[in-house]
Structures are given as C-alpha cells and as structure tokens.
Amino acid sequence: MKSIIRFIPLILFILLGVLLYRGLFLNPQAMPSAMIGKPLPNFQLPTLKATDQLFGRDDLKGNIVLLNVWATWCIQCKYEHPYLLEIALDPRIKLYGLNFTDDLNAALSWLKQYKDPYVFSLFDEQGALGLDIGVFGAPETFVIDHTGIIRKRFAGPINNVVWKEEFLPLIKTLEIEMANGAS
Amino acid sequence: MIPELGHFALIIGLAFALCLSIVPLIGVAQNNQQLINSAKPLSFGLFLFVAISIFLLGYSFTIDDFSVKYIAGHSNSLLPYYYKISAVWGGHEGSMLLWVFALTCWTFAVSVFSKQLEKEFVARVLAIMGMIAVGFILFTVLTSNPFERLLPNFPLEGRDLNPLLQDFGLIIHPPMLYMGYVGFSVAFAFAIAALMAGKMDAAWARWSRPWTVAAWSFLSVGIALGSWWAYYELGWGGWWFWDPVENASFLPWLAGTALIHALAVTEQRNTFKHWTLLLAIFTFSLVLLGAFLVRSGVITSVHSFAVDPERGIYLLVFLAIAVGGALTLYALRATNVSSPSRFTLYSRESAILVAMSILVTATVTILLGTLYPLIIDAMGMGKISVGAPYFNAVFVPMMIALFLFMGVGPLTRWKKARKGELSKHLNGTSIFSVLFGAAWPFIFAGEFSLSAFIGMTLGCWIVLAVLKDVFNNAKQADGSLKFSAVPLNHIGMAVAHAGIAITVIGVTMVSTYENEINVKMAPGESVNLSGYTIEFDGTKNILGPNYSAIQGQLKVSIDGEFVTLLKPELRTYKVQRMGMTEAAIHTNVWRDIYVALGDPLETNSWSMRLYYKPFIVWIWSGGFFMALGGFLAILSKRYRKRVLVTEQKLKQSTSAVLKEA
Numbered sequence: 001m002k003s004i005i006r007f008i009p010l011i012l013f014i015l016l017g018v019l020l021y022r023g024l025f026l027n028p029q030a031m032p033s034a035m036i037g038k039p040l041p042n043f044q045l046p047t048l049k050a051t052d053q054l055f056g057r058d059d060l061k062g063n064i065v066l067l068n069v070w071a072t073w074c075i076q077c078k079y080e081h082p083y084l085l086e087i088a089l090d091p092r093i094k095l096y097g098l099n100f101t102d103d104l105n106a107a108l109s110w111l112k113q114y115k116d117p118y119v120f121s122l123f124d125e126q127g128a129l130g131l132d133i134g135v136f137g138a139p140e141t142f143v144i145d146h147t148g149i150i151r152k153r154f155a156g157p158i159n160n161v162v163w164k165e166e167f168l169p170l171i172k173t174l175e176i177e178m179a180n181g182a183s
Numbered sequence: 184m185i186p187e188l189g190h191f192a193l194i195i196g197l198a199f200a201l202c203l204s205i206v207p208l209i210g211v212a213q214n215n216q217q218l219i220n221s222a223k224p225l226s227f228g229l230f231l232f233v234a235i236s237i238f239l240l241g242y243s244f245t246i247d248d249f250s251v252k253y254i255a256g257h258s259n260s261l262l263p264y265y266y267k268i269s270a271v272w273g274g275h276e277g278s279m280l281l282w283v284f285a286l287t288c289w290t291f292a293v294s295v296f297s298k299q300l301e302k303e304f305v306a307r308v309l310a311i312m313g314m315i316a317v318g319f320i321l322f323t324v325l326t327s328n329p330f331e332r333l334l335p336n337f338p339l340e341g342r343d344l345n346p347l348l349q350d351f352g353l354i355i356h357p358p359m360l361y362m363g364y365v366g367f368s369v370a371f372a373f374a375i376a377a378l379m380a381g382k383m384d385a386a387w388a389r390w391s392r393p394w395t396v397a398a399w400s401f402l403s404v405g406i407a408l409g410s411w412w413a414y415y416e417l418g419w420g421g422w423w424f425w426d427p428v429e430n431a432s433f434l435p436w437l438a439g440t441a442l443i444h445a446l447a448v449t450e451q452r453n454t455f456k457h458w459t460l461l462l463a464i465f466t467f468s469l470v471l472l473g474a475f476l477v478r479s480g481v482i483t484s485v486h487s488f489a490v491d492p493e494r495g496i497y498l499l500v501f502l503a504i505a506v507g508g509a510l511t512l513y514a515l516r517a518t519n520v521s522s523p524s525r526f527t528l529y530s531r532e533s534a535i536l537v538a539m540s541i542l543v544t545a546t547v548t549i550l551l552g553t554l555y556p557l558i559i560d561a562m563g564m565g566k567i568s569v570g571a572p573y574f575n576a577v578f579v580p581m582m583i584a585l586f587l588f589m590g591v592g593p594l595t596r597w598k599k600a601r602k603g604e605l606s607k608h609l610n611g612t613s614i615f616s617v618l619f620g621a622a623w624p625f626i627f628a629g630e631f632s633l634s635a636f637i638g639m640t641l642g643c644w645i646v647l648a649v650l651k652d653v654f655n656n657a658k659q660a661d662g663s664l665k666f667s668a669v670p671l672n673h674i675g676m677a678v679a680h681a682g683i684a685i686t687v688i689g690v691t692m693v694s695t696y697e698n699e700i701n702v703k704m705a706p707g708e709s710v711n712l713s714g715y716t717i718e719f720d721g722t723k724n725i726l727g728p729n730y731s732a733i734q735g736q737l738k739v740s741i742d743g744e745f746v747t748l749l750k751p752e753l754r755t756y757k758v759q760r761m762g763m764t765e766a767a768i769h770t771n772v773w774r775d776i777y778v779a780l781g782d783p784l785e786t787n788s789w790s791m792r793l794y795y796k797p798f799i800v801w802i803w804s805g806g807f808f809m810a811l812g813g814f815l816a817i818l819s820k821r822y823r824k825r826v827l828v829t830e831q832k833l834k835q836s837t838s839a840v841l842k843e844a
Contacts, residue, residue, distance in 0.1 A: 006517055009461060010510035013468070017503050019554070020472075022561040024479060024495045 035133050035150045040067075040142075043129045047120045048099055048107050055122060057148065062094030064174050065144040066167075068118070068158075069130065071102040072110045077139045080157035081114050087163060088117035092171055097121030100130050100138050143167070145174050146181075186251050189239030190330035193280070196232035196287070197320040199225055203290075203313030207306035219302050222309040223294045229316060230291035237284045240329055241271050250337035253277060253329040259343035259758050261729035269354040270344045275478060276329035278357060282474075283319050285361040289369055290316065293394070300390055307376035308369075315368050318501045326494045343729070343758035352412035360405030360432060364470045366398020367439060370446075371467035374460050375509055378516045383456050388449035391463070393817045395446060396675075399439045400813030403682075406432050407806025415766055420699065420777050420794040422802060425574040430553045431473030434546055438466040441542040444535050452532060452597060458539060460513060468506040469546070475502055476553070529600040534592035541585045548577050583637065586687065589680060590616075590644040593652040612651060616644040628696060638691025645684040649677035672819035679812025686805025692798035699795075701781070705788035713795035715776060716740050717749075721787065730756045732765070735780050735789065739769060751780045751791075775799045 042057045060067070068084060070077040088095045097118035099107045104123065111121070124130055133142065133150070143152040152170055154162070203225040210218025240253075244267045249255040257273045272281040290312040297305045323329075347353075373391035377383050409432065414422040423429065442462040448455040479495025526532040552573050594608040620640025624632040656669045698713045706721035720736040732754040739746040749767035756763065766779040774797045781790030 003514070006514040009464075010507065010514050013506055013510055016554075017499070017507070019558060019561055020475065020499055020502075023557045024499065 035142075036153060038150055039148045040144050040150055041129075041132045043122075043132070045122045045124055045129060048097075048104065048111065048123045049120065051104065051123060055120075060094070060096050060144070062119075063146040063178060064093045064171060066093050066095045067098055067142040067144060068095060069098045069100050069138050069140040069142075070121075071100045071138045072106040077157070078114070080139055080159065081117070083158050083160065083163065084117040085115055087158070092175065094119055098129060099123050101125065101127040141167075143170055143174075146178055185239055186243050186248065186330040186332065189236045189243070190324075190328065192232045192236040192239065193283075193320060193324060193330075196229055196236060196283075197317065197324060199229040199232060200313050200316035200320055203229055204310050204317055207310045207313075211303050211306055216302075219306045222306045225313070226287075226290045226294035226309050229313070230287040233280075233284050233287040233320070237271065237280050240277060240280060241268050244268060244270055247341070249339065249341050250332050250334060251329075252331045252333045255333055255338050255341045257341070257344050259341040259729065261757065262341075262344060262349070263728055265354060266344055266349050269348075272357045272361075273344045273348050273353075276323070276327040276331075278361075279319070279323045279327045280329050281357060282361050282365060283316065283323055285358070285365040286312070286316050286319060286368060288362070289366055289394075289398075293369055293372075297390070304376055304380060304387070304390075307379055308372045311372035311375045312368060315372070315505065318505065322494070322497055322501065326497055340758070343756065346730070346754065346756045346763045347416060349729075349756075350412060350416055352408055352416070356405060356408040356412055359401050359408060363398050363400075363402025363405050364432075364435060364473070366394065366401055367435060367442075367463075367467045367470050369394040369398065370442060370463045371509070374463035375512065378460065378509075378512045381516060383460065383517070385450050385453045388446045388456075388459055389822070392443070392446045392450055393822050395439065395443050395463075396813045396816050399436070399443055400810040400817075402432070402436050402439065403806050403809040403813070406436055407803040407810075410806075411803045414799070415768055415777075420697075420766075420779070420792070420796065422693075422799065425552075425571045427553050428477050430549055431477050434473060434550055434553075435466050435469040437542050437546040437549070438462060438469050441539040441546070442466050444539055444542075448532060448535055452526070454526070454532065455536070457517065460517060462539075462543075464506070464509045464513065465543075465546075468502075468509075469550075471498075471502045471505060475499060526597070527599045529595065529605055531592055531595045531597050534588050534595055538585055538588045538592060541581055541588070545578060545581045545585075548581070549574065552577070583641065586641040586645055586683070589683065590641075590648040593648050593676070593680065594655075608651065612644060612647040616640045616647060619643045624695075627692075632695050635691055635695045638687055638695070642684040642688040642691065645687070646681055649680045653677050670819060672816040672822075675812045675814070675816030675819065677812070678815060679809045682805045682808030682810075682812055684805070685801050685808055689798045689801030689803075689805060693796050693802065696797045697795065697799075700793050701790065702793065703784055703788055703790050705786070708788075710793065712776070712793050714741060715746070715795065717776075717778070717793060719789070719791075722789070725752070727754070729758065730754045730763075733780070733783075735767075735778070735791070737767070737778055739776055747776075749776065749778045751778045753780045753783075770800055772800065773797065 040057055040060075044054045044056060046053060047055055066087070084095065087093070095118055097120070099121050101124070104125070107121070107123070111118075122129065133153075139155075139157050141152075141154045141158060142150055143154075145151050151174070152166075154166055156162075158167070203222065206218050206225065207222040209215070210221065243251055244254055244258055245264060247254075247258065247260045247267075249258075253274060253276045254270075257270045257277070258267055262270065270277070272278040290309060293312065294305070294309055297308075370391050373387055373394070377387040409429070410422045413424065413429075414420065442459070442465075445455050445459040445462050449459045475495065475498040479498055590612065591605075591609065594612075595605060617640055620636045620638075620643060621631075623639040624630065624635040627635070653666070653669055653674065654664065656673055657664045657666045659665050659668065700710065700712060702710050704710065704719040706719055709716050709718035711717075716739070718738040718740070720738060723734045723736065725732050725734050732752040734750050734752045737749040737751070739749055747769045749769060751767040752765040754763040754765055764779050764781075766777055768778075769776045774795060777794035777796060779792045781792060783789055
C-alpha cells in the first residue's frame with residue numbers, strides 16, 4: 001500500500017506533462033479582440049508614399065482585406081516579411097499595411113530594401129488607428145470582410161503554418177458567404 | 184573564425200558532458216577506481232570548454248561581429264562596451280549559454296570542494312550533473328545556437344539590445360538568477376545519487392546543505408534585483424507583478440526555502456527524509472518547468488523569449504526524462520527510508536513541518552495560478568488571465584500564517600520543548616510585537632491601519648525571535664554573553680530570518696502608505712506629494728551614447744528646504760526607435776520619491792506620474808540580507824569539521840555492511 005503512495009508524485013507529474021504538451025499546440029497569441037464582429041472604425045491617415053493625402057476606410061478596396069500592422073522597430077516583422085510577399089500574390093485577398101508608430105524614412109527604406117507587399121501602407125505615426133482597433137504590438141494582422149466587418153485578429157508573425165491554419169479556413173468561409181450573399 | 188571556435192568549444196563541452204554522465208557510473212558499477220576518479224577531470228574539461236565558448240561569444244560581441252545572427256539581433260556598434268558584454272545574455276540563445284555555463288560552474292565547484300566525501304557518491308553526483316549538462320548543451324546546440332552566422336549577406340550594423348535591458352541591474356540580474364536556478368541541480372543530483380546508492384542517511388543531507396543554501400542565496404539576490412529593476416525601469420512604480428516569468432523564478436525560491444529547512448531537520452534529527460528527497464526533486468523540477476514556460480511560448484508574458492514550438496517540445500521531453508526519471512526512481516527506491524526519530528507537538532520539528540507545509544501549499548497555489556490560463560485553454564473553455572488579485576488574495580494569508588511560525592521555530596527545542604519553556608520564551612516577544620504593531624500606525628500616520636498593524640507586528644515578531652535565539656545561544660554558563668560562541672550557521676539563520684522581516688516591513692509600508700498622483704504640469708507649477716513640494720522647471724534636450732532624450736527638471740523640497748533635483752527622461756533609442764521612460768528616483772532609507780514623465784501635452788506642459796513610496800528599499804534590502812545569511816551559514820566551520828567525522832562514521836558503517844555481506 002505504502003509503495004503505491006510513492007507513485008503519486010509521478011502520476012501528478014505525468015498529468016502535468018500531458019497538460020503542458022497540449023499547451024504547446026495552443027496559441028496564446030490568438031487573442032480575441034473586442035473589435036471582432038464590428039465594423040472597422042473610420043480614420044483619416046496618410047500613406048507612406050503619399051504623405052500629403054488622407055485616406056479613409058473606403059479606400060481599403062477589396063473583398064477580403066488583410067490589414068497588417070508593422071513597424072521597422074519590430075524584429076518579428078522582418079521575420080514575417082517574406083511570407084507577406086508571398087501572401088500578397090494570392091488573388092483572393094488584398095493586403096494593406098498599417099505602419100505603426102514608426103519613422104517615415106526608416107519605413108520607406110525598409111520597403112525599398114525588402115520589397116513592398118502592400119497595396120499601400122497607412123502611416124499611423126501617432127498610433128491613433130492602432131489604438132482604435134486595439135493593437136497590442138507589432139506584427140498583428142486583421143481580416144476585414146466584404147461588408148467592412150473585422151472578422152479576425154492575429155497577433156504575432158505570419159508564416160506558412162499560420163497562414164494555412166489560421167487564415168485559409170477563414171478565407172474559404174468568407175468566399176462561401178460572399179457566394180451565398182450574391183445568389 | 185572565432186564564432187566557429189566558440190561553437191566548436193561548446194560541442195567539445197557536450198562531449199565532455201556525455202563522458203561525465205556515463206564513465207563514472209560505469210566505474211561505480213564495476214567498482215573501477217580509475218573510472219570513478221575520472222569524474223573530476225571530466226568536470227573540469229566540461230567547465231573549461233563551456234567557459235571558452237561563452238568567452239568567445241562575449242569577445243565577438245565586443246568586436247561587433249554582426250555576421251553572427253545573435254549579435255546582429257542584440258547589439259550595435261554604438262552600444263557601450265559593458266552593455267555589449269551583458270548583451271551576451273540579452274536574448275534566448277545567449278542566455279541559454281549563460282545557463283549552461285552556470286551549470287558547469289556548479290559541476291566544477293562540486294568536483295573541487297568535495298574532497299571529504301565518499302568518492303563513489305561524488306562520482307554519482309557529478310554524473311547526474313553531467314546528464315543535466317548534456318540536456319542543456321544539446322538544447323543550445325540544436326535549437327538555440329548563439330553562434331549561427333548570417334552569411335554571406337550580413338548587416339553592417341546590429342539591431343541593438345532592447346533598451347529595457349540597457350541597464351545596470353540587467354548586467355548582474357541574469358547571472359545571479361541563473362546561478363540560483365542551476366544551483367538547485369546540485370541538491371537534485373545529491374538526492375538522485377542518494378536514491379541510486381540506496382543510502383538516505385543524514386550524511387547526504389549534510390553534504391548537500393551548503394550547496395542548496397548557496398543556490399538559494401543566489402536566487403534571492405537574483406529575484407531582488409529583478410524586482411528592483413522592474414521598479415525603476417518599467418516606470419510604473421510597481422515592484423512585483425505576478426507575471427508568469429516572475430512566478431517562474433519565485434516558485435523554485437519558495438520550494439527551495441522549504442528544502443533548506445527540510446535538509447536542516449534531516450541532517451540534525453535524521454528524519455523528514457521523504458520531504459527532503461521530494462523537495463529536492465520538486466525544486467529542480469520547478470526550475471525546469473520555469474525554463475519551459477518562459478522559453479516555449481505556452482504562456483504569454485511581458486518578458487518571454489522568442490517563441491518556437493520546437494524548443495518547447497525539446498524542453499518538455501527533457502523535463503519528462505529528468506523529472507519523470509527522478510520520480511520513478513523515488514517511487515521504486517525510496518522504500519527503505521524510515522524516519523526513526525520521534526518528536527512531540529511542541530518541538531522545532533513541528534514548527535518546521537508546519538512552515539514547510541505552508542511553503543509547499545503556497546508554491547502549489549502560485550503554480551496553479553500561473554498554469555490556470557493554460558489549463559482553461561487546454562480544456563477549450565476560452566482564454567482568461569489570472570491577475571495579481573488572485574495571487575495576493577491567496578498568498579498573503581498563507582504568508583501571515585508562515586510568519587507566525589517563524590517567530591516560534593527558532594525558540595523551540597528539537598524533539599520536545601520543556602514544560603513552560605515555550606510560553607516563557609514567547610510571552611515577552613508576542614506582547615511586545617503586538618504593542619509595537621498597534622502603536623506603529625499611530626506614530627507613522629496618526630491613525631490605525633489593520634494592514635500596517637499586522638505587517639509590523641509580524642516583522643517585529645520575527646526579528647525578536649531570532650534576536651532572542653542568538654542571545655540564548657551566546658549566554659554562557661556563568662550568565663555572561665559571548666557572541667563568538669554562537670555558531671556561524673546560527674547567525675546566518677538569524678540574519679536570513681531578519682531579512683524576511685525587513686522585506687515584510689517594506690511590503691507592508693509600501694502597500695499601506697504609498698501615494699500616487701497623476702498630474703498635468705506646466706513649467707513653474709508645483710504639486711504636493713505626501714508633504715513634499717515638487718516643482719516642475721521645464722525640460723531639456725540631452726544626448727546619450729545611443730539615444731536622445733527629453734529630460735524633465737523637477738525640484739523637490741520639504742518645508743521650504745531643498746531636497747534634490749529629479750531628472751526623469753523620455754528616451755528615444757536611435758536604432759530600435761523605441762520610446763523609453765526613464766524614471767527619476769530619490770531614495771533614502773525611509774522613502775522613495777519617484778517621478779516618471781508621461782506624454783507631452785500642449786504648450787510645454789507634461790503629464791506626469793509622481794509616487795511617494797515609504798520604506799520601499801527595505802523590500803530588496805531584505806533579499807540581500809537573506810542572501811547574506813545564507814552565505815554566512817555556508818562559511819560555518821561545522822560543515823567542514825563534521826563532514827570529516829561523518830566520513831569516518833560512514834567508513835565504519837560501510838565496512839560493517841561489507842562484513843555483514
């Protein structure tokens with residue numbers, strides 16, 4: 001009997017191990033945002049390449065819009081950049097950038113150096129729009145559907161796996177929704 | 184070439200670690216003295232090559248070799264040289280190398296300072312440490328190589344060290360913390376070796392005691408430094424956030440505190456052996472668990488490292504092998520451990536037993552709080568975060584109970600207190616403590632406060648108990664006092680307990696009487712903060728080595744008398760373009776005045792956060808006293824003397840066993 005008691009710590013540890021193993025495959029960065037299901041708030045911001053013009057919500061054209069929050073001070077943005085260049089080639093989506101609390105010249109030379117995946121990149125120097133939609137840090141990516149509703153927020157860098165698991169299913173759903181809406 | 188040499192040295196270190204974990208054990212199994220004796224040179228080789236490796240990484244940092252990916256990501260040519268060196272542990276890969284280096288330091292130290300111990304036992308201990316080293320070096324080499332190159336297109340300039348880490352506190356905080364973490368591997372190795380040998384007598388407890396206390400002392404300093412850094416660097420005036428990473432360091436500290444008490448009882452009274460074995464395993468498991476939590480990304484925290492599931496899986500497998508193996512060994516081999524000695528309800532054993540139970544309960548409670556978001560998420564029940572309110576609500580009452588027992592334990596005899604003796608000792612101290620605690624809020628603030636009453640009473644109670652204990656020990660037969668007669672380890676205990684009291688007083692005073700105001704200030708305006716007049720004289724622009732800053736000028740005075748000029752800064756670091764608040768603090772023993780710049784508002788005015796923090800420096804001073812107490816205890820002569828005696832005893836007993844066989 002007593003020898004069975006001595007196995008209790010081991011059993012507890014095994015349970016903990018199972019839990020931790022499951023935890024590895026959860027994503028603490030998939031943070032639901034209060035903005036999901038709500039329309040993108042309107043804004044008046046210049047873009048990096050046209051600082052003398054103001055752009056608003058309606059200028060983000062496209063059926064499925066991805067708004068990628070980035071900055072040159074963000075190391076993980078550099079990591080996700082090559083994937084963004086790939087994603088931008090996908091005809092189903094339009095990828096816009098939101099350059100967040102950054103330096104204009106640094107951001108422009110970044111785009112020159114690493115190539116520009118965005119249709120255009122909003123220049124949010126003060127972080128005003130970022131504050132409105134609850135940006136936590138960079139990189140973050142928002143998915144906005146054809147009716148202008150925010151459908152998803154993903155915090156952290158995008159890579160092939162994330163793209164396949166987090167974004168493609170949603171894009172398929174949105175396509176079905178659009179097909180149904182049209183018919 | 185030099186980074187490759189560093190990488191190569193690390194791999195040679197891995198080879199040494201592999202040999203160390205196998206060869207001495209074969210020696211023990213075959214009773215081959217030559218193989219047993221190989222443990223010591225192998226430990227030295229392991230230490231030497233890992234030292235070469237970390238030195239070469241540091242050297243590459245100082246010469247700005249940005250072709251190394253890790254250096255390009257964590258340094259910059261403008262960075263001052265001391266931050267270049269501390270940047271070695273400024274990120275995941277380099278901090279793993281520091282971790283490995285700390286481990287090899289301990290391994291080497293054990294091999295050097297264990298001449299008095301039985302050779303087979305030391306060989307086993309070193310082999311276990313070698314296995315742990317294999318695990319961590321392999322992890323570093325396979326998943327987190329700091330020597331990886333960015334070739335052929337390497338950047339001409341680095342991304343710079345995170346400005347938050349460009350700070351004096353962060354130069355010494357990680358080495359202290361890691362020395363503490365990894366130091367518990369020694370206690371773990373001793374416990375495993377004892378289980379393997381099937382010899383769980385008081386001797387192994389005595390041998391591992393100074394090592395465990397040393398690790399605990401390092402960890403105390405590490406945690407205190409981390410908390411101090413968070414206080415002055417993050418600019419929020421808080422000193423503990425119950426962040427998962429903070430908890431990851433606090434959990435082993437709590438378990439380690441229980442362990443050093445269990446070891447004391449096991450050594451002196453030859454009992455509590457199961458406690459000691461399990462706590463040694465538990466403490467080191469928490470160290471490994473902390474490494475897993477921080478470095479795998481299962482939990483979000485403000486200061487977790489880069490997330491990589493591959494690392495998480497490796498660490499989890501390592502955790503499973505180390506802890507699962509240890510607990511299996513315990514389940515199978517701990518059968519012949521009996522605790523022969525008996526003790527009564529009124530004895531030091533009882534007091535320590537209660538204290539250990541409280542410490543373990545507190546550890547488990549905090550562990551649950553830390554893992555709770557993960558548990559909920561794993562069961563698909565959504566995402567939550569457990570904040571400071573939970574931890575404070577559960578932790579504070581447990582600590583109050585613990586501190587009550589801290590005032591009893593040192594004044595109680597082993598085994599059985601004499602009739603009336605306990606009440607004789609405790610009556611005076613308890614009455615005085617309660618009076619002191621009740622009077623304090625009136626003297627300090629003019630009105631009663633329950634939290635101040637409880638905190639100050641407990642602080643006073645703990646200090647009086649150890650003072651009285653030291654006096655009792657110094658008392659000679661003729662009634663005179665002779666403090667040199669008090670054993671050093673006893674003084675160490677008293678100092679460490681007093682350190683706890685100092686921290687308790689600091690925490691009590693800060694949480695009861697701190698004062699915070701958020702104001703908008705224009706030049707020339709002044710505000711009143713807990714009796715101090717703080718006048719804003721406008722801002723200056725200044726230039727640092729790798730940043731530019733706006734510096735506020737605030738004149739602090741009390742009753743018309745000038746106290747100090749505070750200069751909080753808002754820095755912009757050139758490379759990372761990150762805004763950083765640098766708070767300005769004026770510290771003395773009784774209070775801190777803390778000023779942080781907020782945002783610039785219209786026409787030269789600024790939003791500002793001003794804090795008055797009474798006794799806050801006591802919180803961290805307490806940590807240093809705890810460590811000081813620990814180091815005093817290690818210096819105690821009794822470890823060296825008694826160890827020799829035990830060895831002779833052991834020889835006798837082993838020869839007796841051999842004769843029986």
